[in-house]
């Protein structure tokens with residue numbers, strides 16, 4: 001049987017390789033790190049998480065929770081890694097990023113059917129007929145991006161993503177912070193920095209006036225709403241943050257009689273609880289400015305920034321004209337594109353698309369037609385969305401109930417979502433069983 005090449009050892013690439021190898025296909029996985037780093041990765045580990053350590057909600061009535069349930073059904077390696085690396089995160093699945101990536105690396109490197117080659121791929125040659133999964137992510141190296149551009153004949157779209165800073169626990173003034181989750185959901189999983197109105201005002205003024213890195217390298221300035229830099233949000237108005245990521249509702253500091261005007265939440269970033277990331281604080285401020293402005297937050301006066309917030313280019317293809325919902329390129333069906341590069345947005349979404357392309361690459365080398373996943377499932381709906389030819393351009397998409405076909409049930413939003421989620425799981429289970437995939441992945 002033909003070997004399959006997987007380019008990129010991130011979340012999507014690991015999942016694709018795992019699906020293939022688990023089904024008896026030999027895989028060569030090319031990963032350019034550690035020899036060549038991206039602007040956001042710092043290790044040589046496969047599946048490194050470059051920003052938040054949260055894989056979002058676990059609840060079925062949440063779109064990300066549903067996607068997780070679907071991934072588990074398909075034997076997701078990323079979900080296994082997440083279980084092994086879990087740290088407290090309220091109703092969210094938060095992980096220790098080192099444990100997480102180490103788990104993925106070990107499972108892939110130790111699989112007898114996977115050969116990991118640490119090399120940058122700079123060119124894709126469709127004429128060789130080699131079944132290939134390209135999963136090089138939003139920070140695809142420049143040369144490969146050029147090659148993809150030639151291959152697709154499409155112009156790339158660029159936009160910015162942003163990462164939040166991480167601070168050292170020991171540098172925080174715990175007397176000014178308190179443990180707790182919003183409305184008590186999830187217990188004491190977050191550290192909270194409450195602010196009075198005067199403190200908030202000082203912080204906000206400094207934030208909107210702070211100096212940023214110039215963004216001249218990029219072709220277009222488009223911020224993705226879900227990852228909007230905090231200074232950009234702050235510029236919209238004095239109270240935008242206090243009604244947004246810093247909203248104080250459901251968080252009452254001990255000993256306070258009045259509700260705080262705003263609350264900054266710090267999320268546990270590693271198992272040892274020595275690191276915390278500032279929730280919603282993705283930023284493009286200059287590093288010196290991050291020191292100055294973020295130290296105005298009560299409790300962070302002497303904060304040590306273990307990693308500053310950064311902003312990066314995000315590369316993705318214009319999938320509606322390039323991809324089928326099977327992950328195959330329309331012009332070169334033996335080349336499949338997975339992960340963020342394909343126009344899905346998010347850790348889980350990238351990983352899930354890796355599962356789908358892995359299954360379809362396996363079918364290709366077996367001489368079988370690749371599969372379109374049911375539209376009722378979150379993964380099928382996402383794939384259908386990004387490959388929808390009626391769209392001229394694509395805004396990267398994350399899991400959302402709005403992508404699923406509606407259901408006719410009585411009750412409110414929660415009941416509808418529950419019904420959509422149950423239908424999705426039933427549809428996926430039936431589909432996997434009919435295709436003989438359930439047995440294989442669950443053994």
Ligand SMILES: Cc1cc2nc3c(=O)[nH]c(=O)nc-3n(C[C@H](O)[C@H](O)[C@H](O)COP(=O)(O)OP(=O)(O)OC[C@H]3O[C@@H](n4cnc5c(N)ncnc54)[C@H](O)[C@@H]3O)c2cc1C
Nearest residue numbers: 008010011012032051052121136137141339340346347350
């Ligand atoms: C700065 C930043 C922050 C983000 N924050 C979040 C977040 O908080 N939450 C979230 O859900 N999503 C976030 N995302 C979006 C997205 O979910 C992640 O980027 C996710 O890791 C994408 O998975 P992937 O497998 O597609 O790509 P990646 O995980 O990036 O994997 C791609 C791999 O390919 C390798 N590679 C690149 N080019 C080549 C080449 N030419 N040859 C060989 N190997 C190559 C890279 O080194 C990398 O290991 C963020 C993205 C960025 C850029």
